[in-house]
Amino acid sequence: MGLISISELKPDMVLADDLSDRSGRLLMNKGTVLNQKYIKICKIWGVIEADIEGISQEDTEAIALKEFDASTIAAAEENARKYFLHCDMDHPAVRELFRLCTLREAEGKRPGREDITPEMPPQAINQATPKKKPSVINPAKFIKDDTRLSTLPDIFRHIVEAISKPNSSAHDIADVISKDTNLSARLLKIVNSAFYGYPSRIDTLSRAVNIVGTKQLSTLAIGINMTNMFKKIPCKIINMKLFWQHSILCGINARIIAGHKNIQNTERLFVAGMLHDIGRLLLYNEVPAQSLHAIIIARNNHDLLYLAEREILNCDHGDIGGELLKKWKLPVSLEDTVRHHHDPQKSQNRLEAAIIHLADVMANATGIGSSGEILIPPLNHDAWMQIGLSPNILSLTMEQSGRQLDDIFESIYIDDNNAQKNI
Template sequence: MIMTDLSLQQKRERTTKIISNILNLNVIPKVVFELMKILDNPNTTAGELNKIISKDQALVTKILSVANSPLYGLQRKVATIDFAILVLGFKELKSIISVISISDALKNKTDKYLNQKEFMLHSYMVGAASKKIAKDMGFQNSGEAFIAGFLHDIGISVVHRYLHSNFALIFDLMENQKMTFRDAEVEVNGMTHEEIGSFLLEKWNFPAEICDAVLNHHNPGKAQISPAMASIVSVSDYMTQSLKVGELKLDKDNHLDDYTLSKFNFEKELDAEKFAAKYKDLFWEQLEFVRFLN
């Protein structure tokens, strides 16, 4: 049994306390906070932005890698940050910098519980698909859908790195008591990875729409702010399993809720399989451009 002396609420409070301590750690580089601040300033010039980004050559390399990926489908190669700023704009750069920085900060060593390369590939695939689907559905800011999709499972990464013994207990429950991943999460942590991820993103001042989508990507019908975005992330997550590209083993019990089925005019999940087939080329194209995650 797992900590039977603790109630569900006590487990939840204990996990929240540990996660809150992460906020006090310098997990996000100082240059990134500096970038986020000036990107939100309408008076910021391209020259000022370029100067700050250029302080971190690793970040420069990754930004250019993403800019040249099929995610944006640009006709010309982006070889400099100046050109990236010109063709992508501040909003898209903010999306790219946000996901790169957080994914780098929360990386842990691969072990038998979680393969980091597979996890980051899954995150990127869901982000890329969310961006494309949002654009196809007429969303004005598909960049936010990319962020929500990329960071939808950030709670898994947080638990694996900062609550590793709990992560091991979760797997023990899955293997020996045949629990689903999310049921085992609640049993051990008192909360799910969606709740943990949304909690951190909210504390890091991410837009409410993104936090809400991350919180409800397994149950978009419960979303209070952006159920449509949550449903896009849910479908993109489901598509990785359907297409067997960038899938996450922890998602083997993943299903689409009634709201998502209705939003996409699916009568049943089989319709989602047909929908996924339309994006098969997108998924395979992205495989060649995930080096920036490693």
């Protein structure tokens, strides 16, 4: 029996078993010879994997890598292995992530990580670990009223107020959002992108609110505003474009995984993913010396950055991000998910925290963007069990999120050099 991911199905493969959709409805019978049309149907109906004749479990792990010669695979595996230093390689999901990471390495799609911290002194890396006393941070007291970004812009508050009112209509929400023309234009761009994939063009905000949904559009608006807010603050420690690429990719992964779990309002997960590392931006801005110290320690010791943060600061960016969202009075569930994304078992909402955790691990494995971390954070086994999906969800999600990333990134993140083009 060889269960292979839908993203790796090829025409002429033969089903070794009946194939059903997510709700158990039979789509194709055992013995069906696949063609492009059938593969498309599988994708439309959210099928994750199919049992294929003549393919063993070992074959499924080697599939796709067969396209490369042995020396390319060996070099790609060696490179990929460096990132999995802290991962349990016996776990089936980690093995699948490793295979996908190796594939990206072999295809040359996994860029080097040298550009993440543009202003890090080159002599700092590979030198003896700096001796510096840890500076303990109390997350609850870290964000004061005069801390930059401690308050939300008015448009945010108005959006949150509008969605909090039980009787607000789509028209009310559209009215609030339309006061910000830049935001409106960008929201329309997103709802017309591959991210949503609506067949006809949506050209007014009220139609967008009606079609996409009030809460969904509001959470997207919050995400867009967030990148804008942080753009006003120069950050010397991290490459901001890479930071938002990582964050947005995590959000897209989370939204796709949530869809497979039949979670309603998957945009909430998108925003949680987008904000999961927001605490790092605050740390980089407010305590740059200590943040840099943590980065150097992590690099020199091949350690995970969030653990180095705990060592230096006695807390991590999850704690800081959670406090920031609390200060902003955003929903407690969002605050809790962000706070515990590296320890999802501590969350009150374990499934959503587990989804953000997995989405983050996956974003790190693809090597697109970074919030400062170079290595792949270990996958929490309980979180994986909580999500309860097959490892084949990983390649499918990566394939879909890879397709959506450019569109949504261009709509949310405005590069100053391309500002005119993107608005």
